Amino acid sequence: MNTSYVESNENIYHYFHQQWDNFPHPVMLIHKDRTILARNKTAQEIGILTGGRCCEIGGKNSHKGCQANQALEEKAAKHCVGYREDLGRVWDKYWVPLSGREDIFLHFNIDITEHASERLFMSE
Numbered sequence: 869m870n871t872s873y874v875e876s877n878e879n880i881y882h883y884f885h886q887q888w889d890n891f892p893h894p895v896m897l898i899h900k901d902r903t904i905l906a907r908n909k910t911a912q913e914i915g916i917l918t919g920g921r922c923c924e925i926g927g928k929n930s931h932k933g934c935q936a937n938q939a940l941e942e943k944a945a946k947h948c949v950g951y952r953e954d955l956g957r958v959w960d961k962y963w964v965p966l967s968g969r970e971d972i973f974l975h976f977n978i979d980i981t982e983h984a985s986e987r988l989f990m991s992e
Contacts, residue, residue, distance in 0.1 A: 877972075881905065891976075894914060895910070896922060898975055899971055900936075900972070902936075903919065903920075929952075933948060933961075936973060939965050940970065945964040956981075958979070958980050959977045959979060960977065960979075963975050
């Protein structure tokens with residue numbers, strides 16, 4: 869990704885941090901090529917790196933059901949709830965394209981295991 873692209877998006881990064889840094893779950897601002905452009909404090913604390921690629925986080929199974937492409941193509945937020953057998957957790961997952969941009973989206977997962985119905989504790 870070229871330097872001018874990153875510099876031209878400083879306002880987006882500023883507002884991302886202003887909005888999401890105190891959110892209690894990891895949130896990432898991601899380019900369509902899967903480069904992590906920004907991450908909130910929670911994501912930083914668990915080791916998610918700016919400049920890395922989201923598709924390289926976790927195992928291959930952790931990206932099963934990714935809806936990033938759909939969200940960008942349809943210019944609409946995507947959402948699903950799914951059980952991760954390898955972690956024994958239920959995740960509420962979101963992909964949200966930025967309004968007015970075709971190349972950037974937000975992605976976050978919220979661990980809802982303690983609130984989930986028993987029926988969600990089955991493999992997808």
